Amino acid sequence: MKSRGTSSDRGGMSNGDASTQLALVLSPHPDDESLGCGGTIKLITDGGGAVDVLFMTRGENGFAPGRIPTAADRVDLAARRESEARAACERLGVRRVAFLNGVDGSLGATPSLSSSILAALVEGNYRSVFCPWPYDRHGDHQVTYRMLHQALAGLKREIDVWLYEIWTPMEPNYYVAIDGVLEAKMDAFAVHESQAAVLPYTEAFRGLARYRGLSCPPARAAEAFFYCSSTQLLNHEGIPWPRPPFAAPAGVRR
Numbered sequence: 001m002k003s004r005g006t007s008s009d010r011g012g013m014s015n016g017d018a019s020t021q022l023a024l025v026l027s028p029h030p031d032d033e034s035l036g037c038g039g040t041i042k043l044i045t046d047g048g049g050a051v052d053v054l055f056m057t058r059g060e061n062g063f064a065p066g067r068i069p070t071a072a073d074r075v076d077l078a079a080r081r082e083s084e085a086r087a088a089c090e091r092l093g094v095r096r097v098a099f100l101n102g103v104d105g106s107l108g109a110t111p112s113l114s115s116s117i118l119a120a121l122v123e124g125n126y127r128s129v130f131c132p133w134p135y136d137r138h139g140d141h142q143v144t145y146r147m148l149h150q151a152l153a154g155l156k157r158e159i160d161v162w163l164y165e166i167w168t169p170m171e172p173n174y175y176v177a178i179d180g181v182l183e184a185k186m187d188a189f190a191v192h193e194s195q196a197a198v199l200p201y202t203e204a205f206r207g208l209a210r211y212r213g214l215s216c217p218p219a220r221a222a223e224a225f226f227y228c229s230s231t232q233l234l235n236h237e238g239i240p241w242p243r244p245p246f247a248a249p250a251g252v253r254r
C-alpha cells in the first residue's frame with residue numbers, strides 16, 4: 001500500500017502491512033464508506049487485512065432535493081439502501097456489516113449510540129477506526145465523530161484513528177494512493193444506485209481522488225485522511241482545527 005504522511009509515521013498503514021490491519025469503519029449513511037475510504041478499504045482487504053463497517057443510519061431520507069417522501073417511501077428507501085450497502089461492502093471485501101438504527105438527518109437524537117460504538121470497538125478488538133472528520137458539513141457526519149470521540153474516551157486502550165472527508169475537504173496529514181483500486185472504489189459506489197441517481201457523486205469523487213493524488217506523486221489518485229492516535233484525538237494534540245463544540249450537559253447553558 002503506497003502512502004505518504006506529513007506527520008510522524010506511526011506505522012499504521014505503511015507499505016506492506018495491510019495484512020495486519022483490523023479496522024472498523026463508521027459510516028453515517030450507506031455510501032459514505034465507499035466515497036470516503038472505499039479505496040483504502042479495498043487495499044486493506046486485498047492485502048489480507050479485515051474491515052468491518054458499522055452504518056449509523058440506513059439513509060432513509062436520501063431523496064432527490066425537492067421531493068417530499070411519505071413514511072412508506074422512507075421505509076422502502078431504508079430497505080433499498082441497506083441492501084445497496086451490503087452489496088457495496090461485499091465488492092470492497094468487507095468482512096462484516098452492521099446497522100445502528102439512527103435516524104437519517106437526526107442522528108443527534110440518539111446520543112446513546114456512542115455506547116454501541118464503544119461496544120463494537122471492544123468486541124472487535126480493532127487496531128483502527130475510520131470516521132468522518134468533525135467539520136464535515138453534514139450534521140450526521142459531525143454527530144458520528146462526536147459519538148466516536150465519546151466512545152474512545154471510554155475505551156481502555158489506544159487505537160489508530162483515520163478521519164476521512166465527504167462534504168468538506170479537510171487538512172489531511174496522510175494520503176493513501178488508490179490508483180490500482182480507484183475503479184473498484186467507483187464500482188462499489190455505483191452499487192448505491194439510489195444515491196447515484198440523486199447527485200453526480202461519481203464525477204465529483206473521481207475529481208477529489210485526482211486532486212488528492214496531486215499531493216502524493218507519482219500517484220494519480222488518492223484518498224486523504226487525518227491520521228492520529230486515539231490519545232492524541234482525545235487530548236486534541238497536534239490537531240489542526242479547533243476543538244469541536246460538544247453538546248453541553250443537560251441543564252448547562254453556553
Ligand SMILES: [Zn+2]
Nearest residue numbers: 028029032138
Ligand atoms: Zn453521509
